Amino acid sequence: MADAITPRSVDYAQWYVDVVRAAKLADYSPVRGCMIIRPNGYALWENMRAVLDRMFKETGHENVYFPLFIPESFLAKEAEHVEGFAKECAVVTHSRLKLDENGRLIPDPDSKLEENLIVRPTSETIIWDTFSRWIQSWRDLPILINQWANVVRWEMRTRLFLRTMEFLWQEGHTAHATREEAIEEALRILDIYTTFAEEYMAMPVIQGVKTPSERFAGAVETYCIEALMQDGRALQAGTSHFLGQNFARAFDCKFQNQNNELEYVWATSWGVSTRLIGALVMTHSDDQGLVLPPRLAPTQVVIIPIFRNDAEKSAVLERAQAIERELKDAGFTVKLDARETYRPGWKFNEYEVQGVPVRVAIGPRDVAQGTVELARRDTRTKETVSGTGLAERVRALLDDIQQTLLARARAFRDEMTTRVDSYEEFKEVLEEKGGFILAHWDGTPETEARIKEETKATIRCIPLDRDAEALGTREEGCDMLTGKPSKQRVVFAKAY
RNA sequence: CGGGGCGUAGCGCAGCCCGGUUAGCGCGUCUGCUUUGGGAGCAGAAGGUCGCCGGUUCAAAUCCGGCCGCCCCGACCA
Structure with missing residues (x-):
């Protein structure tokens, strides 16, 4: 029996790797943390890309391509952004190799770059540098662009599709004249991601907003969709950020508004990645291998x-x-x-x-x-x-089949969503059942950090309207740990 | 970056502790015949700088030293 798949009940992590490899989605590469996406995996990505690309274009976005390399100095311009990404950047320092006296290849010292280049971990900086030249007047706004690209984040620990050092994604970047318009854009994209996840991937998600500690580096607000995998762990499936005027300030991007005043431009950015393939595997597949929703299957x-x-x-x-x-x-x-x-x-x-x-x-x-x-x-x-x-x-x-997969995943998700009111119960459910846990939180980073440290569970999101209603999280209560007042329940889980 | 594990045929492994002809096994591959409605069977065959560098020895996959790489678990993250 070739390519035996470890049953989920024996070792879920191994099952995941076995399915990815048995279904010929991807292989390990010679470079640590990178993967080779095989025809089956790439065809799946192409199908995902085609659907999303159409949805982006229907809402007025245009595709562009920005360079892979970003001047090192750009990254430092937005304080939170640099803090978030500096630790995981690949840096290009030389432009050629040479043979040393022992016949080994080394970077040619004479080719050291004037300024180091970083391989993009995300493109906000180079895009806002460009926007600052594209935008002068309110008439130049909005700008709604997207790019399909690869990015590199030098991760400590990687897993096929879920976290690789290089991954494929789309990153949308938009510029707006008003705060309201930018927030509206960020939420519009979140709806697109939700529709895509549920109607195409047959994967139910919770729409929410991140707590400050889980926010994208440089964002004012990070909206997200959170999915639940079969092992009861959460997976962030997509994010849409309201960036406020942070990048406009960092790159001095102002426009003249209709009142003849100079104002910083409002921004969003948003992305989903090849991680979605991992999400798809962990949502529907079984001990016999991959299970694909018909609307995305390369072969139906x-x-x-x-x-x-x-x-x-x-x-x-x-x-x-x-x-x-x-x-x-x-x-x-x-x-x-x-x-x-x-x-x-x-x-x-x-x-x-x-x-x-x-x-x-x-x-x-x-x-x-x-x-x-x-x-x-x-x-x-x-x-x-x-x-x-x-x-x-x-x-x-x-x-x-498409409907059955969604219904099945939704039933599982609902079954694995638990309301708890005490910290004891919280820990018990987390250990014995897993899944999403709806609990009251006092809104402080201290409590959030303490829960994370003690239980490894994080606040996945604070549900937005649609799911706040569906989950009944908008009710007053008391923080399960501190007893302080809480305006609503939030979603906790152990996450990938 | 801390802890653990592993580098031997395309893949998965045994052999190493206790050095000794030609380095084995399973899967896969190739050839032939029989098969074909749920991962075929039999027979034969090909395939190896034992991760790299150095040392000890008459002799090293095996012992010693150094280096490199990968995987898993943590901290960090889409």
């Missing part, structure tokens, strides 16, 4: 022909190709795997591990009876159905 339907001899082969393949055509015409992504180098049983397993939502098997029996065997990945059930009207049947099946 795989067709597997079964035959023993040439006569059967030609009859079966003819039928299989007709079905492939029918399903492709209906708009599905379809793969007919007619390779004779692998046997049907092997293929069944292979596509199950890779999470293909629907499998159609066609053998001599089916040709004779005008049927096909339809199997769905999410429930691992199969049935033999008539071959007529197959496209509609597949459409209904894919829709049902």
Whole structure:
């Protein structure tokens, strides 16, 4: 048995790595903390990117590309920002190598750069340096841009997709004339992320705002979506920041408003990354491998022909190709795997591990009876159905799988969300059950820090309207630790 | 950066403590035959600077010294 997957009940972390590798999403690279994204993983990212890109463009954003390298001095211009990122930057100091007297490659001392370059950990600084030249008047605003790029953060500890030193993401950067407009933008993006997570990834999320200690370095407010993984740990799936005028101040970016006054520009930035692939794996997959929501699956339907001899082969393949055509015409992504180098049983397993939502098997029996065997990945059930009207049947099946995955994940999330009122209960639930814990907090960083230190749980977010209502967190109470008054419950969890 | 583990065939490992012909095993790969509706079977074959550098020795995967790298757990983080 190749590529055995460790069951989740035995070792969840190992299961995750096993699934990623068995499903051929990614490999380790020769460089510590980096990963090779394989065709299956990259196709998934391309699908995610296509959906998000469309949503960004529909809301008026345009794509751009800024350089990978940022002058070192830029990073120092925003005080909180430098503090947040300085510790994890890759720095370029030389422009060439040479052979030393021992024949080893070393950076050529003569090529030392006048000013070091950093490999972007995020692009606010270079973008606001540029905005300061693009923006003079209120007529230049708003600017709504996005870029699909790679960034590097020199992390101590990495995990495939969830935290790698280099990762792919999109980063949106916007400039506005008013505070209100910028906040509105940040929340609009948060809604896009929410829609994407729930309707495409089939992953329910809580929309919230971060506490000051969990905020993006340089932001005034960080909005986020938080998801719950199958092991009861939370995962920050996307963030949207209201940056206030912090970067405008740092890069002296002012505009003349309609009252003929000079004013700093208001900003947002927002991003989601290849981490979402990790989130997808940890939301739906099982001990048999990857489970993908149909709306993002690179292959929605795989067709597997079964035959023993040439006569059967030609009859079966003819039928299989007709079905492939029918399903492709209906708009599905379809793969007919007619390779004779692998046997049907092997293929069944292979596509199950890779999470293909629907499998159609066609053998001599089916040709004779005008049927096909339809199997769905999410429930691992199969049935033999008539071959007529197959496209509609597949459409209904894919829709049902998409809905089932979301409903299942939502039920799990709800089941794993617990209201607690005492610190004892909090610790007990955290240890024995995990998940999201809704508890009162007095709003002080001291209490937050103490809870984190004592339990490793952090405040994932303070729910915004939609989820505050759904979760019933907007009620007065007393902090579970200090007993001080609290205006609302917040979401605690151990996080990735 | 602290704690732990590991570098031997493409992958996963044994051998090392106690030095001794040609360094093994499983999976994978290749060839052939039989198979093909849930990860095939049999037979044969190919594949190795034992992480790197140095030392001890008649002899080093094995002992000694140094170096490098990776993984896991913590602190930090999308």
